[in-house]
Amino acid sequence: MAKFKQWALEYVLSDDEPVQLEIAKKAAKEIESSRASSTVVGNWAASVQQWMTTSHADDDEMEDGDEGGSGDIIARAKALGFLANTLEALDKSSLRPDQVLRLIGFFGAMFSYDHKAGITASAKALRQLYSMKAFKPDMGIKIIEDVCKIKEDFRLQTAATRLELYELFLSLIQDPAVSSELRHKYGPSCGFVVDLLQVCQNERDPRNLMIWFKILALLLADYEPSPEVTEELFKVFSAYFPISLRTSATPIGITAEDLKEAVRSCFAAHQRVANQAFPFLVQKLDQGDAVTVAVKVDILKTIKACIEQYDNPQASIVPHIEKIWNSLKYEVRNGEVKETIDATLDVLRTLARKLDGTTTHKLDISSLKSYVDLVCRDCRDDLANPTYTKQAGLLLMTVISANIRAYVLYNVGFVDAIRQNLRQPKSPSHTRDLLLLLNSLLKTRMELLRDREQGHPEDEESLKTESRAHLDALFHDVYLPIWTAKDKESGSDEKDVLKQAVQGLALLVSQQVLQPDGTPVLLCSDSVCSEICSLLTVTLTKGLTLSSNDNGAEDLGLEDEVVLALRTIVMSYAAGYAEIVARARTEIKNRSWDNPSGYSLNALKDLLSRITFIGCSEIPLSIATNTSSQKPFSPLQHFVTLTTTLLELFPLSSQATATTEGSSANAHVISSLHASVIWFRDACEANEDGSSDAVLPPLKENDPEVYGQFLKTTWDERALVQLSQMAALVVRSLDEKLQVACNLAQEAFDFFQDPEELAVQKETGALTGLLTLGILQGLTPGALATLYKSDGKAERFMCDTSKFGHFPSRESDIRAAISAILANKYKGGPSTSDPESLVMKRVLDFWGNWLNEATTSTSMDQATFHAYNNIAMNVIAGAAARQDKHIPSLIPALHHAAASPQPNGELLAKSLGLIVKQNELLTPSNHAIVKRFYKQWAYSHLAKPLLQSAQPTPSEEDKRTATRHRIAVLSVATNCPFTVYQDDLPLLIRLLVTALTTRADISTPEVAWSQTISALEILVEILAHEPDAVKGYLREVIGGATRVYQECAARTEGQEQQQQQQQQGMRTACRRLALQVLGAIPSRFEERFVLAYAPPTQRMLAVACGDGVRRVREVARKARASWAKVGV
Amino acid sequence: MERDLDNANPTILSVSQLPSRRRKGLATRRGPDSKCDSIVYPKQHWPYGSGSSSDEDGDCEEEPVDEQDIYDLISTISDPEHPHTLGQLSVVRLPDIHISPSPTELPTPDSLLTVLVELTPTINHCSLATVIGLAVRCRLEQTLPPNYRVDVRMKDGTHAQDDQVTKQLGDKERVAAALENDTLQRMVDKMLETCA
Incomplete structure (x- = not known):
């Protein structure tokens, strides 16, 4: 006894929280060690007696305004805190039921008598007691009853204390045992609820509100309150709607959005508030301009939540549909703010989905039907009014396409209505809006079809038997007449109509229908698809077929739209691509490309670029047309079609272009080939689901003669550069194993020239070295390893100072580029073919000597020096990028050579920058070895010593x-x-x-x-x-x-x-x-x-x-x- | 400052409709298919070698100042009452800009040239015509070399008092005096803010 008293006193006298907790723990230990014997627990409880006894007297004094009693209140509160903290520290299984009950009685009494000092500690103590093992459900009832006795004084408590109590209520109400006890005791009249409402109804603290709303939602959903109590509950939370949060300087971690969600969940808690909730919300919405956008959205979201959550829609929702519709339709019809329009449409869509039923249980169709009928009745006439066409269509679309049942029932009517209006459009923009609606219907149809398997089995069945004739007829009835009528006009309104029509055509071709056995096929027949393709292809080839004067298309928007549409079309209608390409091929072949004008070259470039994009930027889908297709499907088919055609077209001209600067038709063909590889690679990367795993049969041409033959055609520089870069692109994407297996490092040299001769060839045109370069550029260092034998290909190439052919500067550039790659991807050292790392040392020494000689002799003219020096600098650059250890010893030689009296020294000095110059070949994407700080390293060796x-x-x-x-x-x-x-x-x-x-x-x-x-x-x-x-x-x-x-x-x-x-x-x-x-x-x-x-x-x-x-x-x-x- | 606008609903051209230096047919097209254009149609078709730092692109050809240059200088001036440029409002039009003698036939680079700009106010009683003229004048004087003489006029018949306005704009003294006026100066500065 004395011990507890002592502790209680220490606790009361202390202001230090850790010390207090320590004391409480000691007390808890003591109780536990006695196995909670009645005496010990009694002593413990009695230890605070001295502060309790005077309490009533103090209370009276306080009420008389005597401030001297405040010390006692604090002490009393602390003393109770001692008990509460002890309970917290106590093992939850130590107390016996009778002890728990008695303690609940003790603390519960505080709510009747001691509103000043007792509540905070008692609330805490009660929460601890609730978590005791010996807690019995009926004790929960007692707690609630006791606590409710506090009545109005509840709001005088601090927010933290109230929070404690809300949490206590929530845990009790959530507890299934307590809740069943409560329901058993009170039944639907829910007497305790009424008390609770009285106690808590004036809450304003956001943190507490969050829990209070949770409690309210639980009471509504789980306690089956009578209609009267339901109404009381509704009154309490609806009073907070629409809720907002004042911004406060001290953030509390709760946002206005959290509060809105919490209130919303009260509204949506149970359909028994439906009769109050819907009229209430609709009436709030109908207040007109007084409602801000944020509030409107809140209301709409709340309505949506109610519709989604309520069970038994026939009883809870159907009676309110008309009211909801009549209010909401104006938000869209006359609305201007996108957010509210979207939110409204969301509600209407949710409503249609709710009336359809769930994926497992379909509702009777009558309520869905009457809802859609209601919408149709109101909106149909608006379609004829250009001012409201878009809005009315949007409303109709939303409801009709909300689910497959509504779609199957109503789309025929909708399409008919649009078609009728399209016959007598009021203006081009009216036509455009109507087409827009038609297009979005087609788009949603695709989505419905795509998601059919997630839905009810009935839905799929109904799709198999849906009527299609009206969609089938769209091309001839709607799109084709519009296209033919507007194609000739050039106003911007007409162009907009055409753009919609183009999009529509693409959507139309992409439509699939289900056959009786469930497999999807294309809606349109082959002949229609093909007609659409050729219709659109005309726009593509216009540049070639018309002269520059007739083709005054400043606005490329339509052409771009056509390109996008064709791309969509050939994804579904695969045969279309071959048609487009064949058409383009004929047009291209129709003219001579020997001496084309700038205009035709540009037209050729556009055409090729576009057909490349159309076929290669997406991987075709595997869908049968409704006639049996002739060719087996392959994801590669468009790519193959294009590349074979391009190769067949090449060369378009057998004349070498006069200038190497000008682009030629041949170069455009190669550029498109390059582009097709890039597009197709990107498309494959985007669809990494293995759909593009198909492999082309490998070409079995190992005879170098083939490559030689290929090179005999007239190549211009531009085309060769493109080809070289395409080779690099392809080689780069092979992994090292493949690169080695194909022996690419050796073949890079052997393909295009006599293996015995090293230098870039003279006979086949100086520029074929570009092709060698293209292959080497993409190889990994590992794949090049075989070249670095002592006196091997690499070494000989890097030290090659043989004469140049007809184009010294180009040849020098190519040799320099190849040398830079070879010098960079060199890996000497143990377990390589050059264990002593001597190859690179020899190469660098060679150039060191060469440069010194060349800068001292007078015999070498500047142009020749320049050409070789270029190679030398690139070799050094390649080695410097990987910080080759032999470079520092070479540098003094460079500095010396630069200072030579001959003018070549000047050239050398000027060219030193090449060593650190940005070089596309020396980048990680080309598998080059580039040290992160090599520029700092090179600068400190090359330039820093010269500053003085x-x-x-x-x-x-x-x-x-x-x-x-x-x-x-x-x-x-x-x-x-x-x-x-x-x-x-x-x-x-x-x-x-x-x-x-x-x-x-x-x-x-x-x-x-x-x-x-x-x-x-x-x-x-x-x-x-x-x-x-x-x-x-x-x-x-x-x-x-x-x-x-x-x-x-x-x-x-x-x-x-x-x-x-x-x-x-x-x-x-x-x-x-x-x-x-x-x-x-x-x-x-x-x-x-x-x-x-x-x-x-x-x-x-x-x-x-x-x-x-x-x-x-x-x-x-x-x-x-x-x-x-x-x-x- | 609430004030009735002189012309509340002017016709506005979109930026793409304005005359620009795109040579017909050779303009770089940006379509959905243009993603890899920079790779397959590179500006600089020879990517290797040493001597390419200074001649990166071909814009080092001599091209003397022409009407389009003048148009580009003044069409971006903002209108004092609408959030649009003079080019968009067609106050400044390419055919109404004249350079004489043509810079290509100059005897020496320093000989005198005259740039004549005729403005078309959006309505014929536009009270701001003088201010617009002043801004055009300022802009040209700030950006053209000293051997260019600037002549800004109202196009005949486009303004109720075109003679008067033209006279004011041609009078050096009055122009200088106008720019001494802080309010006017601020207004002109504001209009020129949108010029690059």
């Missing part, structure tokens, strides 16, 4: 070295991201300034200009990222950029003019960049730094606005505008 020696120097001897090293640094830096050279800005900026002002020390003009371009490019980057670094050099930078612009803009006469023409591109780039630098300056510095330069710069920029090149003018205008703000 590149600085301008007075000494004549070092001048050349400085110039060359400056060229090298700038060339490398401009190809690196800003962060790479960020730390070297102070040194770098001095180089930039020198580069802008001096060009005379460079003998090759090309190198001089490219140095200026690099310097300007770097400046643009610096100004964008760290303008402060330029602050000290503003005068030089502005002056330098201005001078560069002026020099590049100056025109010269005579001999120099020709030279100028050659450098046109570089000069333009310089002008553009110089202006870009100037334009970036004013916004990045305070005005005082730039003010002094404003007048001359503004004058110069004004003149620059008249630059000869349009793009430069644009940049000049921007720069001028930004300088115009200076000094205003």
Whole structure:
């Protein structure tokens, strides 16, 4: 006894929660260890006696306004808290039923007597007692009865206390045992409910409301309350509707949406409130403009929830349908807000589905019928009124297509109504709206058919026997006449009608019907499908058949619509694609492509591009037409049709195009072939369900002669590049095993040339090396491994300095590209064919020596040097991307060669940037080995050591070295991201300034200009990222950029003019960049730094606005505008 | 500021209907089938090699300023009372822009040229015609090089007082004075905000 008293006292005196909990735990232990002997429990309960006894006296005093009693109230509350916390800590099985009952009595009494101090602790204690093992259902009744005695004082409790009590109520009401006891005791009159309602009806705290609404919904659903009690319950929760939540500074984790949901679930809890709920909600909705959109949506969602949840729709919903419909129809008919319209249609759809029944149990059709009849009666006439056509159609559509039963019953009537109205349209937009409705009916029909298996078996049966004649007739009755009538007109309204018609045609062809045995076939006959195809194909081939004057289609929207429609069509009607392609093929073959106009080439390109998209961007579906199809289905069929046709068309022209720059008909064919592979790959990736597993029979052509023959046709460069990239695409997508199995690494060389000869061939055209390149580009390093034997193909190729053929620059580019790949995908080291990693070392050494010789000898002209140097740099670039360990030892040789007195040294210095330049071949998508920080690595080896020696120097001897090293640094830096050279800005900026002002020390003009371009490019980057670094050099930078612009803009006469023409591109780039630098300056510095330069710069920029090149003018205008703000 | 609009319902052209530099037939078409155009019809058809940094695309040809350039400069000015541009409202029309002598036949790059722009107000009593003219003038003076003379007029017969407005716009002193007026200056600035 003494122990408990002591603990109780300690507990009361303490303000520290953990300490209190500790004490409660001790007490609980004590009780448990005594196995809850009556004495111990009695002592424990009596330990708070000293605070209880004075309670009544205190209460009276308090009511008299004596504040001295407040201490006692707190102490009393704490003392009760001690008991409650002990109960919480106590093992739930320790107390006996009689003890629990007595404790419930004790705490329950608090609700009658001690509203100030007792409630919080008692609420907690009661919840603990409810969870005791010895708790009996009838005790639950006592708790509820006791607690309800608190009456009005309930709302004086804190929100937290009330929450405790709501949770207690909820657990009791949810408890099946307690609930059956309650129902047994009170029956439908539910006396306790009335008490509960009285206690809780004024709740406003959101957290408490969430639970209160749950309780209300439970009471409605599970307790079978009498109509009177139901009405009381309805009154309580409907009073909160529509509920909102004031935004509060302290978020409580409950949103307005949660509250709305909670109230909604009360409305939808049970159909016994149907008679109150529907009229109430409809009346709220009918308040007109007073209702905001959010509230309207809330009401509509609530109605929908009720319809969905209520059982026995005949009794609960059917009586209210007319009322609901009459109110809701105006929301759509005259509605303007999309959200409310959508929500309304949702309700109407839900209603139709509810009346249909469930997937297992169909309701009698009469109520569904009378509902749809009601809607039809009201909407049918509106179809003839252009103002309401869309809305009326929407309402009809929603109801008719809500389920298969309604659809089968009513679609004939709906289609008829639309058809009649289409005969006498009031305006083009009326026609368009009617077509739109027809199209959406077709679309929903497809959805219904698709989902038929999830529905009731009856539905599928009814689909097998549905009437189809009216749909079948749509083409000849509706779409074809509209197409023929509007095709000739060109107004934008007519175009819109046509677009709808096109979409409709596609939907029509895609329609399937069920045969008696349940298999789906296409609705339209082959002849109709084919007619539709040819109708639409005319639009595609128009570009070729009409002359450029007659084909004035500025609006491509219709053509695009046709393309999309045809794509949909050939997915279902597979034979259509062959027809389209054959038609296009005939049109293409009809003309000569030897010397086509730009217009016809463009038309050819469009046509090929479109038929490629139509056939290859989707995988065809396997659906039989209603006549037995001739060919077996294959997902690849369109792809095969197209590629065979393209190959057959190729070459369209046997003449080589005069210029390699211009595109030719042949190149367009190859481009489409390439595009078809891309589209088809993407389509397969999008449908990864194995539907495209079909495999083509492999070609059995291993004779290199075939490839040689193929190359004998006239190829232009563009076509070959496309073919090469297509090869790369195909090879890339093979896995390494396949690449190895096909021996692609070796064959890449052998296919197209004499295996004995390594260099890119001269006989078959210099460009066939492109094809080798295409294959190598897509191979993985592993698949290339066999090439790297000592003195193997790779090594010989990389070190090849044999002469070039007719096109040295192209050949050099190709050899360089192949070498970059070979150098990059090299894997030396143990367990490879090059265990000592010597191949790459030899190759790099070879080029190191070669470059040193070539830059010191005077015999090599610049063009030749340039071509070989290109290969060397690409080899190094390929190796640098994987940070080859032999590179650092090569670099001093490069630096040395760059400083050589011969002009070739200049070229070399300028080309060092190639080593870090962005190169499509050296990317992970091409299976290249690219280290993440290789640019930093390369910069620190290549450029950083030169920063000092590149600085301008007075000494004549070092001048050349400085110039060359400056060229090298700038060339490398401009190809690196800003962060790479960020730390070297102070040194770098001095180089930039020198580069802008001096060009005379460079003998090759090309190198001089490219140095200026690099310097300007770097400046643009610096100004964008760290303008402060330029602050000290503003005068030089502005002056330098201005001078560069002026020099590049100056025109010269005579001999120099020709030279100028050659450098046109570089000069333009310089002008553009110089202006870009100037334009970036004013916004990045305070005005005082730039003010002094404003007048001359503004004058110069004004003149620059008249630059000869349009793009430069644009940049000049921007720069001028930004300088115009200076000094205003 | 509630005020009756001078013309409450002007005819508005959509952006695609405005004249632009697309050469007929050679315009790049963007259709549903154009997804891989950048790959199969690349702008730069030779993707390899070293010398391609400076001649990335072919826009470095010399193309002197033409009427379309002038149109592009001023058609994007906003109308002072509608949320549309002068181009969309057809206040500025391509055929009403004249450059003389044509820049292609200039003796020297610095010789003088005159740009004549005739404006068509949406209605013939438009009170804002002067402001529009002023904005067009400002825009051209801010963006054309110094050897271009700008002449902005009301097209004959399109405005009740076209002579008067034209006279005002041609008077340097009055133009300068107008721009001293803060309210007018702000209005013009606002109209020019939509110009790129």
